[in-house]
Amino acid sequence: MSRPAGNTRLKAARLAAGYSSQQALADAITTAALTLGIRGLAVGVRQVRRWESATPPWPQPDVHRVLAHLLGQSMEDLGFTPPWGGTRSQAGTALNTAPRVPLPGARQASVPALQTTTTQPGTIGRDFGAITRSHRQLYWSVAPAVLHPAVLEHTRLGCALLPETANPARQTLAAALAESYLLAGRIEFFDLRQPERASDTLLRSLQAAGEADDPLLGAAILAHMAFIPGWTGERDAAIERMTAARTYARRGEASAEFWAWLDAVEAECETLCGDPHAALRLIRHAEDALSKGADHASPDWLDWFSPVRLSAFKGNTQLKAGHLPQARQTLHEVLDALPPESAKQSTVVLGDLAAVEASDGRPEEACRYAIQALDQLAITWYATGMDRVREVRRTLAPWQNEQCVRNLDNRLYDWGTTVSALQR
Structure with missing residues (x-):
């Protein structure tokens, strides 16, 4: 079986511009x-290799600008498919290479004029958003x-609808699309532990938030993106x-709760x-x-x-700071106060x-606490919770011959838990 040819458009443009290698x-x-x-x-050679693959990811806004500057072509002409499903420019027409989200130090780029005939009704944004809200609620109970x-299929639908939708429904649709991408990225990072994939998904979320001109949603996405390098130090x-x-x-009307979450x-x-x-100061x-408190309400x-x-x-911060009595009291209070639908958070606690x-x-x-976490993980999987249990097991090495630790190992490495963890 022959291998896919990859993104030959970008490769051809690279060679035509005099860059004989991906490293160049x-x-x-x-x-x-x-x-x-x-x-x-x-940018490293690995990223260029991904761009020249059969399924190149849409470049980040700053890279988008530099690539267009170096190669003189639009992203579509370089073989990339925009996440909002835009169409390619006609041959011989001027190229619109302006990024869709603000660049640092630059004014926000306006949304490009629609290149297709508007076919969707004015209710499309609200209808699409209703499904997004349902997915948001399902996150707390569905595997x-x-x-x-x-959720990914829903984002594909949103990308197909966006070029066919006029404002103000277009902005409503773009905001719901950004939220759907954010949910997908949260699942990839926190539940499935796929940080590289989550990074690409969150970037698409940010681009959609730019289409919606929703600064609070943009702030939430950027904060989620901060987790990725944060977790690797x-x-x-x-x-x-x-x-x-x-x-x-x-830039938006952030609530006190939103500012507290950023902290x-x-x-x-x-x-x-x-x-x-x-961290304790924050x-x-x-x-x-x-x-x-504050004058503004939190977004739904x-x-x-x-x-x-x-x-x-x-x-968790008190634990890492070595304040064990305070951490124990705080975490017990949290466990008692968590609502029933917070099963994922309870595994972390x-x-x-x-x-x-x-x-x-x-x-x-x-x-005893680690086994309780495993019991909950058997009902509602959460990779972040499993990471906590594994960290604890490593710290129990001095007692690994104790019966309690062997009982934990029997539970941690039973057939279901082992296969489940390796599958994910």
């Missing part, structure tokens, strides 16, 4: 970014591997994305990058914001955060409680 183009992009006033952009394909990249998220939030995200990034004391700032889609979830962030007991030299209590 990667180096040229990095150099040209500086001349265009774009700081911190670096991620089951829900994820349905890349503090500078995480904080840069949080700075962008806060900038977007200031909580940055606190988790600081904790993961080894500075739990900075948690205190978030608590102050919630206590003062902000259903992943609440005061009790802020306390869950706090308990149970894992953190197990870590507190392990750090305090109490292996039997640690194993």
Whole structure:
């Protein structure tokens, strides 16, 4: 069987521009970014290889600008398919290479004129959004591997509808599409532990939010994107994305709850990058914001955060800071206050409680909480919760010959749990 030819359009344009190798183009992009006033952009040969594959991902906005500058063609003419389903320019017409989302230091680009005849009714945005809202509610109970394909199919529908829809329905549709991509990215990162895929999905979410001109949704997406480098210890990249998220939030009517959530995200990034004391300061700032309140209501889609979830962030941070009695008390209060539909969050809290007991030299209590987390994971899978349990098991190595730890191993490595974890 012959292999797919890949993105021959980009390869041909690269060779025609004098870049004989993928590495040469990667180096040229990095150099040209500086001349265009774009700081911190670096592209490797691996990324160029992905662009020249049979299914090239849509480039980031800054890369979009640099590629068009270097190769003199639109993204569609270079073999990329826009996530909103736009059509290719006709041969001989002027190319519109303006990015669809704001570039740092630049004014927001306007939405390009529609290139197809408007065929969708004015209710299409609201109708599409109703399904998006249903998926949002299903997230808390439906298995991620089951829900994820349905959400992706919904985003494909949105991309097909967007070029056929006129404002104001177009903006409503784009906002719902951005939310659907955000949900898909959350599942990929938190539930399925696929950070690279989540990064691409969240970028598409950001592009759709730009189409909707929804700064709060853009802020939420950027904060989720900060988790990805944060969880690998890349503090500078995480904080840069949080700075962008806060900038977007200031453009909208952010609620006190929204600002507190941004603090909580940055606190988790600081904790993961080894500075739990900075994280505790951010948690205190978030608590102050919630206590003062604000004039603005939170958007409906902000259903992943609440005061009790802020306390869950706090308990984990106290654990990492070595404040074990405080962490134990905070996490117990969280576990008692979590609503029944927060099964995924409860696995994380149970894992953190197990870590507190392990750090305090109490292996039997640690194993008891870890097994409770596994019982819940058997009902509602959550990769983040499983990560917590595995971290606890590693800290229990000094007691690995104790019966309680062997009982945990029997539960952690039974047939169902092992196969389930490896499948995902």
